Amino acid sequence: MSEYLEDRRKLLAATAGAGAVAAAATAVPFVASLTPSSRAQAAGAPVEADVSKLAAGEMMTVEWRGKPVWILRRTPEMLAALEGHEQRLADPASAEKQQPGYAANRHRSINPEFLVVIGICTHLGCSPSEKFAPGAAQGMREDWPGGFLCPCHGSIFDLAGRVYLSQPAPTNLEVPPYQWLSEAVVRIGDDGSGDSA
Numbered sequence: 001m002s003e004y005l006e007d008r009r010k011l012l013a014a015t016a017g018a019g020a021v022a023a024a025a026t027a028v029p030f031v032a033s034l035t036p037s038s039r040a041q042a043a044g045a046p047v048e049a050d051v052s053k054l055a056a057g058e059m060m061t062v063e064w065r066g067k068p069v070w071i072l073r074r075t076p077e078m079l080a081a082l083e084g085h086e087q088r089l090a091d092p093a094s095a096e097k098q099q100p101g102y103a104a105n106r107h108r109s110i111n112p113e114f115l116v117v118i119g120i121c122t123h124l125g126c127s128p129s130e131k132f133a134p135g136a137a138q139g140m141r142e143d144w145p146g147g148f149l150c151p152c153h154g155s156i157f158d159l160a161g162r163v164y165l166s167q168p169a170p171t172n173l174e175v176p177p178y179q180w181l182s183e184a185v186v187r188i189g190d191d192g193s194g195d196s197a
């Protein structure tokens with residue numbers, strides 16, 4: 001086991017309990033709060049999000065088909081951080097079918113600035129936590145480039161949702177179909193191809 005993984009295992013031992021509680025606490029109220037009509041909407045309809053107020057480095061969440069979809073507005077530094085660790089990723093070039101073709105690139109998005117990804121771990125479905133700060137500031141290793149940590153079993157993903165090698169999660173986070181209706185409005189669940197509904 002690498003030094004990196006040992007460090008992460010210690011961190012997980014300290015945070016796994018809190019993460020499990022947080023996951024349970026957020027999952028139940030969302031489902032319970034849906035009315036029948038909103039439940040039907042959540043089941044299939046595309047959703048639109050206005051990102052005009054999203055500052056660089058911030059992330060917002062919208063619900064699509066009952067799933068959290070993250071929209072992360074990456075800074076130039078975050079985009080630069082997508083390079084340099086790719087030899088430690090399981091699928092750096094997005095060869096697996098975890099995204100539409102227009103997101104099969106290093107930044108896994110249409111517009112490099114905006115990551116649009118389903119915020120559900122591809123292992124057993126927990127919600128990964130933000131670990132955007134590079135380095136050890138958020139309890140990660142010194143050479144951490146920024147990304148996400150799943151609190152349930154420790155899978156780690158970079159700032160494009162690409163999973164690291166030898167993680168419980170087998171694949172990158174899933175990118176939903178989407179399209180930009182304008183510079184500020186993204187439509188999730190419909191990319192205009194007719195295949196995404």
Ligand code: FES
Pocket residue numbers: 121122123124125126150151152153154155168169
């Ligand atoms: S559910 Fe994320 S690592 Fe297991």
